[in-house]
Amino acid sequence: MTTGLIELDEATLVARARDRDPAAFELLVRRYQRRIYTLCLRMLNGATGDAEDVAQETFVTAWRRLPEIQHDAAFGSWLYRTATNKCLTILQRRKPTTELDEESAPHDLSGDADPARAVGNSEAMQALAVALKRLPPPQRACWLLREVHGRSYQEIADLVGTTPTAVRGRIARARAELAEVMKPWR
Template identity: 55%
Template structure:
């Protein structure tokens, strides 16, 4: 979206209120606004692009069906993150303990970099993806919501159903574990 379009676009609260009244175009705007972020979160949590796509479809179907349950229209983004995180956690619980990694969930290095550098970046991303899969699902969700999506500890707590202290603890443990695994890349 261009800067001019963002300046004139209605805020989340306005759009959520319109969706509650059955406005399909407002719903489409919210989907366009958040589908990328929800997909990135799901892809990183699940390490499976196809499953992430399915989860994101479920997220927006759930949001459409349950918009009347949203208490505060200003909290739409947090509510969407909560739906996404919970659906991902449910999917992870249904899996076998040792999940296969999908290398397609890592972004490709830029084509204009040197081949050696590109190979190193790709290896680092693969190592990070593998390291994320070694975290508990709850740690992974908290770490991704904080480090990748920039959510506050309080927002993450609301999303995952924990208090801010528990969220900080999960993120701290995730950081320690990730730092150990990623030590060779420093």
């Protein structure tokens, strides 16, 4: 792989990938891999296997459908939309659960030197994970895309197929529900 490719802007990499340049596509995957996987992991309630599968499917779909992307600079938004839709499809097939399994609970206590504080933070993260699981999938998707991935209301609306006003409502309801659950940790 050439070092020069790393410095190219996204639109140029997309154009090269559309011409079937595997090195350009590999760089696009590297740029988005962690973000897309993290989105999938959180949307799918910490199911690592499903998140890995959806992230991989998203990039395979991207490779196959590159010629359909009309604006090279919109590649990132297209990836987010594809991953979000795949996650929502999986969630619609599942029956809802409210239990947090051990595998999906956050356990990283390494960032805090005070053990009591670390335990409290871990408990708060577990409570947040449980609360996120209880949100309806479209609400969870909007909240994650806004609060974790920093997407605009308009972009989220485009990603989930609704209006910015509906997105604002979903996020407001999600924030209210999460704030209620998180009161003990304030």
